[in-house]
């Protein structure tokens with residue numbers, strides 16, 4: 001088929017050689033120091049002003065952070081989140097009119113255990129960051145990811161969000177703030193820091209087993225990012241913060257958007273990439289850096305000596321095709337090099353998307369994904385990709401469920417699996433009901449109880465998280481808070497089934 | 512990556528080569544990632560394009576001899592079909608990873624298309640359905656399966672093959688021959704509509720006037736309408752096209768890359784309803800069928816098809832999207848369906864402006880402008896101003912509609928064509 005349907009060729013303006021104009025495009029006086037895009041040249045001062053203005057404008061436009069509110073800055077040590085930290089510092093030192101009016105704190109999640117750093121390496125990184133954080137005078141919290149093993153079940157339940165504030169409330173709050181103490185300096189509370197309690201080796205091992213139970217790097221990265229979110233939200237809750245600021249920049253978000261699409265997270269795109277994300281109810285995640293490109297941030301950090309710390313990730317040494325996340329990143333990066341509008345075009349798409357409205361923040365628990373906490377996207381019509389996949393799975397396995405099947409037949413198939421694959425793996429990974437039946441019939445590839453657990457867990461998850469679980473050897477390694485919440489939900493839904501005929505309003509689950 | 516268990520692949524594969532086995536080498540564990548098929552001995556895997564070995568699948572042919580030593584035996588143990596558990600598996604389904612025998616694969620493939628047709632309520636009893644036939648693999652398999660399902664499940668459809676002859680010497684001839692053979696095999700009526708019949712211009716004549724550089728614009732725009740115009744001529748109720756899951760996923764990615772939110776929202780729809788007089792409703796019964804499975808189906812069914820890759824370079828964005836999708840698939844085979852699932856569940860913010868779909872004032876085809884693209888292109892050709900349809904000249908639509916002459920300056924701009 002000829003696929004040349006539109007002539008979009010003109011959109012694909014190739015990267016021009018940067019036209020180096022000598023003067024700043026803004027003040028037309030000083031010598032230009034940075035070229036952001038062709039034509040966008042700034043001198044040092046104008047660049048700084050532009051950069052700082054953008055941050056305040058983003059917060060001002062969205063009116064979501066109230067004066068006096070406690071805001072937790074999630075700093076990973078990378079250039080983007082460190083730049084965000086410096087913007088908050090900058091904003092707090094401005095004069096009354098331009099001043100940021102919230103109370104910041106910092107959180108750093110130490111993922112060294114998950115990515116296989118040694119205790120010594122982790123200690124060094126943490127020391128470096130602690131020095132950085134101390135210099136800001138903000139309270140800070142250094143939390144090892146191992147804490148995910150001890151989280152309470154409440155992390156994966158939606159806490160009721162504070163009642164919707166009318167638009168006028170924001171203005172009133174600002175006015176009140178300016179009158180009452182806008183002039184005075186915000187004295188940071190007595191230096192408060194929660195430091196890294198020494199992590200038990202057994203905890204690190206459990207974490208590594210948890211991450212390692214995902215067979216693919218794609219699933220590992222996805223799992224890690226989910227767990228990271230849970231720890232962030234939990235920290236915010238326990239320390240009394242109501243907002244968490246993430247350092248995702250425009251480039252990062254473009255990659256994330258395309259990754260999300262590739263992972264089957266179309267329904268969750270708006271939450272994954274939007275300015276604010278209220279999936280957790282009481283704690284809102286915000287992305288104030290979303291308008292900056294990675295390049296702008298790199299320029300700014302270099303010019304104004306914002307230091308960052310290199311933190312290795314799961315895919316640091318990985319090849320391009322090691323995971324979907326990694327592949328997407330290299331794809332966008334390469335395309336951006338040839339077509340400079342790539343990132344901004346993808347990013348603009350994210351602004352046009354919204355969350356599927358399903359009774360928003362008070363949505364019934366049963367409609368939320370057990371892992372990512374987004375609304376479930378699996379209750380779809382018959383003509384859909386999800387149903388089509390289920391049909392394919394079913395049709396590729398035994399036609400007649402009652403047909404006699406001997407153990408030997410089942411096993412004959414097995415030997416093609418490579419040696420290193422544990423027997424339980426091949427069975428569970430095929431994911432179908434037949435597998436359970438075969439097991440029950442004496443095939444013994446895995447206990448039917450374990451399998452039904454996986455199947456039940458899956459039903460509590462969104463399409464994409466089901467893919468992640470499918471890539472795991474066993475769900476038993478999942479942290480206890482997730483497993484017990486799953487059980488709780490299953491009990492609730494059983495109860496609901498039993499009393500269903502007496503319930504008048506179907507939507508009201510009573511949670 | 513995790514520990515790749517590097518096996519002495521060369522050794523095994525040589526042994527396998529002696530008897531009639533097919534060795535499928537996967538770059539990742541659990542039969543995932545890029546795969547390579549080897550049927551004969553090879554001393555250097557790298558030469559066969561194998562970069563690394565994660566897992567190996569051995570398929571035995573029907574006349575395979577019993578393997579000699581123990582190690583081969585373990586490897587060459589026949590893989591049984593996971594559906595009937597009786598016959599030997601002949602293939603591994605790209606979509607689910609299951610090993611199936613030929614018959615079970617056919618059955619599953621056809622049944623899935625049937626389920627799609629039923630679930631999406633694509634047809635009504637008694638409808639006349641035109642199958643867009645290009646002679647390529649998708650439309651050949653589509654014609655075959657439609658004919659078969661129509662009989663098996665008594666859809667009560669009147670099927671016909673619908674082909675477009677662009678009038679390109681030497682390009683279409685082979686594929687049209689294939690379509691003609693298909694017609695005989697399937698005993699379906701065939702109607703070939705030519706550009707000349709529809710537009711008064713063959714592609715050859717267009718190329719003569721506009722040059723090679725811009726003819727793809729014409730070819731794409733004209734082809735889209737040609738099916739509609741042909742269908743109306745033949746009083747067809749619906750057209751079904753051979754778009755497969757890969758095509759749909761690719762289009763989702765492409766629309767993200769070019770930020771086309773309106774198309775992004777529309778492109779996953781399995782059928783278009785009739786909007787405007789000039790448009791015949793279309794549907795994609797193969798929407799959830801993997802391209803690889805379509806090839807497998809055609810291969811095992813020995814269906815006759817002609818590879819009609821577009822002879823012109825494809826749309827740049829589509830090219831990138833295609834490469835990206837192929838890479839995604841090699842990392843996680845379900846990616847194709849996953850991307851479609853994403854596309855089906857996107858929700859566009861209220862208040863985002865969508866182009867208003869109107870109809871062309873001249874021919875009635877859907878168009879967001881006063882004149883549809885093909886009418887503009889035709890006008891340009893007929894006036895000897897080929898550039899009219901290539902750039903954006905919406906301002907001139909009024910003039911064209913009211914048959915006003917263009918100014919000299921306008922004419923000059925539209926005449927020049929770079930060859």
Ligand SMILES: [Zn+2]
Pocket residue numbers: 024025026027028029030042043044045046047
């Ligand atoms: Zn300046």
Ligand SMILES: [Zn+2]
Pocket residue numbers: 369370371372373374461462463464465466
């Ligand atoms: Zn989820």
Ligand SMILES: [Zn+2]
Pocket residue numbers: 592593594595596597598611612613614615616
């Ligand atoms: Zn079979």
Ligand SMILES: [Zn+2]
Pocket residue numbers: 002003004726727730731821822823
């Ligand atoms: Zn073409």
Ligand SMILES: [Zn+2]
Pocket residue numbers: 871872873874875876882883884885886887
């Ligand atoms: Zn028209």
